[in-house]
Amino acid sequence: MPNSGYPETRSFIAEQLRQETGLPFTEDHIVMSVGAAGGLNVLLKAILNEGEKVIVPSPYFVEFQFYIANHGGRIVLVDTRDDFSLDVEAIARAIDEETRAILINSPNNPTGVVYSEEELRELGEVLKEKSRGREKPLYLISDDTYKTLVYNGRPPLNVFNFYEATVSVFSYSKSLNIPGERIGYVAINPLFSGAGELMDALTFTTRILGFVNAPALMQRLIPLAGYDQVEIKNYQRKRDLLYEALTEFGYEVVKPGGAFYMFPKTPIEDDVAFVADLQRNFHILTVPGRGFGRGGHFRISYCVEMEVIERSLEGFREAAKKYGLY
């Protein structure tokens, strides 16, 4: 097997991406990876020079900072708007000579927010503009781990059609519910003129970072799994129940469009204290927002049984009373 993975598996994925995007993907645009985290590391190793910057909209998945630092890069956080949508103007202002890439994640961990086509179009325009005159274009990296978990029958976000130097990183851990199996891929936009060179670089970094190749048996599984994926409706029911209850109790919540996270404001400024109180006195496990670069919020993961969510509601109500929301 090449370090990039079984050609049959890569062809299967290319066919899926052709259908999703209308773009001429082939196996030569796909590198199988050890999950999305493996894919991101392989990609960042391939594209970053020492000291170069990667812009990440915040709140953000905190491991990104390690992945970027692993390969000599520097993370630059740019706050999203209050509704966690992309602040494209702020991103544009943050781009400088040392910027190499923008790393987005939609549906987003921790907010569950799905970026709109309009946001991506604006971002694409900015990246085109800022890439002009550069030896190498800025990269748009899309961590598409939650791509298949979007609600209301909305099709998965297609990140490729707004900018050529776009690379998507995907994991099957959520779409097939196989966490821990470490199978995913990196997909390079076929329209990107540097696709061949990047493909060679990714194949090489897959090998030398010690991934060597994505797990062989799981690679065989992917075409067999075909278009199967977990039932999104189950997640959506959980989101609806939780969102409606929390807003009723007075919490300020941006309604998630996908994934299985919610990122409400905490009723007090100190999110660490609030999360500790939720755990100790109301037996609800959440994570402080400051771990994701945004204090004054807390992350709820609702990738749990419906009964667990149902049982938590009374606790959320009591906490809301205690802090004067309800």
Next chain:
Amino acid sequence: MPNSGYPETRSFIAEQLRQETGLPFTEDHIVMSVGAAGGLNVLLKAILNEGEKVIVPSPYFVEFQFYIANHGGRIVLVDTRDDFSLDVEAIARAIDEETRAILINSPNNPTGVVYSEEELRELGEVLKEKSRGREKPLYLISDDTYKTLVYNGRPPLNVFNFYEATVSVFSYSKSLNIPGERIGYVAINPLFSGAGELMDALTFTTRILGFVNAPALMQRLIPLAGYDQVEIKNYQRKRDLLYEALTEFGYEVVKPGGAFYMFPKTPIEDDVAFVADLQRNFHILTVPGRGFGRGGHFRISYCVEMEVIERSLEGFREAAKKYGLY
């Protein structure tokens, strides 16, 4: 699952290592890894500071140089003796203030040589001596990928009993013949006083380098496979056939004690030209020695069907005649 892997799997491996070594291994000395290459990267990320040196006996597995460079280290090659045994005096001379570790590989790729207890004892003495007065000891890293492939019923080399700050990296790819499945482990000597701290560091680097955890299903497989392993006798028969034929034809070969590689001298100085000639005119695929840091040699991998080896012998004989060996 913790990033270090399933406790049951790690306990099973600890029990095996207790039996092999008599040392008090527990699950707290084992981190499951994405193969040996993943394990080495995780380990090197955990222990190396920018610019520190890792000594590697040469000829050597050339990927080591990338793994070391990935984490800011510098590789320092020290030639082995003519019989590819460790030149412990030369290693001692190469150790300086900036040295952080020695990385050995036995049975060795490309030579098939197995280091003796005597060599390891001498090396352990040198490392003890050279670690004196340092804030942190030098590490002995043993890439034990081929550990189970040793001939003549010899037990696998036990690297732990000669030096405390010893870490073994293992892969099941050869012992269970499952190349590509990316399952292995890192084992820390229980006698090493820094074992707990190193364990924490390895768990963390497993996560942040993007491995996250070793593939889950394969972790489940390891205790089920128990003490199974590929039949060594098959490799030994191939070694015997090839070794006897090559020496009869006049090639100078150090007899391999394990693995499935042989590293004869080329009849002409230019190993690249010889290997090209072997391929073009005698239809035998080998690799030039200079790719492993030792020109004037070529590597034969005999992890192939017996018929392939049998069919190659006439070609080796004809090549020997052409170059005046036979």
